[in-house]
Amino acid sequence: MLKIIISGCNGHMGRVVTSLCEADPQVQVVAGFDVLGASDREFPVYSSPAQFHGEADAVIDFSSPAALDGLLSFARDTRIPMILATTGYTPEQVAQIGAAALEVPIFRSANMSLGINVLLELVKKASTVLGDSYDIEIIERHHRRKVDAPSGTALMIADAAASACGHETEYVFDRHSVRQPRDKKEIGISAVRGGTIVGEHEIIFAGHDEVMEIRHIAHSREIFAKGALEAAKFMATVDAPGLYDMSMLVK
Numbered sequence: 113m114l115k116i117i118i119s120g121c122n123g124h125m126g127r128v129v130t131s132l133c134e135a136d137p138q139v140q141v142v143a144g145f146d147v148l149g150a151s152d153r154e155f156p157v158y159s160s161p162a163q164f165h166g167e168a169d170a171v172i173d174f175s176s177p178a179a180l181d182g183l184l185s186f187a188r189d190t191r192i193p194m195i196l197a198t199t200g201y202t203p204e205q206v207a208q209i210g211a212a213a214l215e216v217p218i219f220r221s222a223n224m225s226l227g228i229n230v231l232l233e234l235v236k237k238a239s240t241v242l243g244d245s246y247d248i249e250i251i252e253r254h255h256r257r258k259v260d261a262p263s264g265t266a267l268m269i270a271d272a273a274a275s276a277c278g279h280e281t282e283y284v285f286d287r288h289s290v291r292q293p294r295d296k297k298e299i300g301i302s303a304v305r306g307g308t309i310v311g312e313h314e315i316i317f318a319g320h321d322e323v324m325e326i327r328h329i330a331h332s333r334e335i336f337a338k339g340a341l342e343a344a345k346f347m348a349t350v351d352a353p354g355l356y357d358m359s360m361l362v363k
């Protein structure tokens with residue numbers, strides 16, 4: 113039996129991950145972490161990871177960057193592998209995650225869906241071939257509740273394009289205050305927020321007389337929960353410290 117802790121268990125993703133775990137006979141949710149304890153849950157909910165003293169095989173986190181310090185301390189104290197799916201970390205927090213991964217196993221991905229992780233490979237291939245002469249723009253769309261912008265996925269896509277396009281790049285998030293033609297080194301990233309859009313990402317390669325677009329649409333949160341649970345099953349088999357990601361699961 114795989115014993116899972118869900119961090120952010122009362123939130124939208126936390127509840128979808130809970131349902132998926134409860135439907136899996138090999139998985140047991142042993143605890144949740146969230147701001148408030150919730151009386152309607154089938155497992156204990158702690159407002160601080162330090163309050164948990166039981167056994168667990170992995171923590172799946174869909175919460176907030178504000179939870180990171182407590183989670184990394186918990187990982188260091190318990191050696192329980194951590195799956196970080198939260199987005200919106202500051203560069204300092206990303207460095208903290210890297211430092212913690214030298215001591216404990218940490219899996220991190222801004223997008224746990226299979227489709228986006230295949231898209232990243234397509235983006236690298238397209239950027240290698242087209243990146244020198246085509247302009248790269250990324251558009252992401254999410255629900256009105258989302259607080260971080262651009263999405264963690266948009267940044268992952270930009271990083272994939274930047275790593276493969278063969279020239280210096282600069283991410284441009286705002287064209288409002290600039291009155292000048294587009295520079296070759298720019299990768300434009302635009303964020304749309306509205307309604308209940310689960311998550312859409314589009315990358316545009318715009319060249320002379322030709323445009324190529326690659327697009328991913330999430331129709332439900334289950335695709336993310338499914339990937340996170342796969343990651344937890346994988347991490348439960350890992351002993352060595354390190355920073356793991358979806359490329360280990362998408363072959």
Ligand SMILES: NC(=O)C1=CN([C@@H]2O[C@H](COP(=O)(O)OP(=O)(O)OC[C@H]3O[C@@H](n4cnc5c(N)ncnc54)[C@H](OP(=O)(O)O)[C@@H]3O)[C@@H](O)[C@H]2O)C=CC1
Nearest residue numbers: 120122123124125146147175176178179197199222223224
């Ligand atoms: N990697 C991926 O594939 C995906 C990542 N995400 C990311 O997951 C995160 C959560 O998304 P979503 O479920 O929609 O958001 P929600 O706001 O619905 O849920 C987040 C939950 O975490 C709680 N929370 C906030 N701060 C803390 C804290 N310091 N400690 C513990 N719990 C805390 C919130 O409580 P309260 O409401 O009281 O603040 C809430 O219950 C976001 O960063 C999102 O971008 C989302 C989908 C896919």
Ligand SMILES: O=C(O)C1=N[C@H](C(=O)O)C[C@H](O)C1
Nearest residue numbers: 199222223258263264265311
């Ligand atoms: O907040 C969300 O909902 C999502 N966030 C992730 C991100 O920031 O990329 C992934 C997904 O698109 C849903």
